[in-house]
Amino acid sequence: GAVVSQHPSRVICKSGTSVKIECRSLDFQATTMFWYRQFPKKSLMLMATSNEGSKATYEQGVEKDKFLINHASLTLSTLTVTSAHPEDSSFYICSASRHYEQYFGPGTRLTVT
Amino acid sequence: GDSVTQMEGPVTLSEEAFLTINCTYTATGYPSLFWYVQYPGEGLQLLLKATKADDKGSNKGFEATYRKETTSFHLEKGSVQVSDSAVYFCALPKGGANSKLTFGKGITLSVRP
Numbered sequence: 001g002a003v004v005s006q007h008p009s010r011v012i013c014k015s016g017t018s019v020k021i022e023c024r025s026l027d028f029q030a031t032t033m034f035w036y037r038q039f040p041k042k043s044l045m046l047m048a049t050s051n052e053g054s055k056a057t058y059e060q061g062v063e064k065d066k067f068l069i070n071h072a073s074l075t076l077s078t079l080t081v082t083s084a085h086p087e088d089s090s091f092y093i094c095s096a097s098r099h100y101e102q103y104f105g106p107g108t109r110l111t112v113t
Numbered sequence: 114g115d116s117v118t119q120m121e122g123p124v125t126l127s128e129e130a131f132l133t134i135n136c137t138y139t140a141t142g143y144p145s146l147f148w149y150v151q152y153p154g155e156g157l158q159l160l161l162k163a164t165k166a167d168d169k170g171s172n173k174g175f176e177a178t179y180r181k182e183t184t185s186f187h188l189e190k191g192s193v194q195v196s197d198s199a200v201y202f203c204a205l206p207k208g209g210a211n212s213k214l215t216f217g218k219g220i221t222l223s224v225r226p
Contacts, residue, residue: 004156006156034213034214041221042218042219043202043216043217043218043219044157044202044216044219046213046214049213093156093157095157095214097212100145100206100212101159101162102159102214103159104149104156104157104158105156106155106156107154107155107156
């Protein structure tokens with residue numbers, strides 16, 4: 001139990017376009033999900049906390065207008081990278097909270113050309 | 114604020130060698146402590162956890178003991194395998210249920226045959 005999926009696993013997009021990443025909790029309901037960004041050989045940086053039915057809470061320094069987060073149901077949160085640029089290329093990982101633990105998705109590799 | 118500090122890496126070991134990865138923490142109170150593992154190209158998986166002082170978490174031959182006297186949660190394994198090659202993260206939560214996780218920088222372990 002406690003499986004989290006992400007889609008797509010890899011995406012390549014052109015600079016200036018937008019791309020949506022989905023995070024789903026497959027076998028449990030998650031009122032809270034988290035979005036992280038991982039740079040090569042570096043730790044995870046928490047971007048935002050996604051709360052079902054309310055606005056996301058963004059960490060300091062994360063542009064909320066660029067990284068749009070929607071948590072429309074108890075099993076789905078989406079991250080949309082708007083007007084993507086090459087510096088947005090990264091590995092994006094989501095997690096879903098269940099009781100006191102977080103369960104992580106497999107990650108999405110975004111490459112902006 | 115709450116934080117975790119991991120030893121610098123990377124670490125390269127021969128198969129069947131003994132492994133220790135250091136992790137120390139700074140926190141208010143006595144939070145749960147976690148070790149996560151990230152295999153190449155994948156998301157994070159919970160490896161083990163400890164919820165209170167003197168607890169020992171264990172899984173897949175790995176162990177870590179929550180030591181409040183030294184504010185440490187070092188990860189150990191008596192005999193590593195090639196399949197243990199991965200990035201290991203120490204983490205602690207900020208606050209209660211559905212709380213954010215603070216991660217250490219992660220350390221890359223490479224095990225050679």
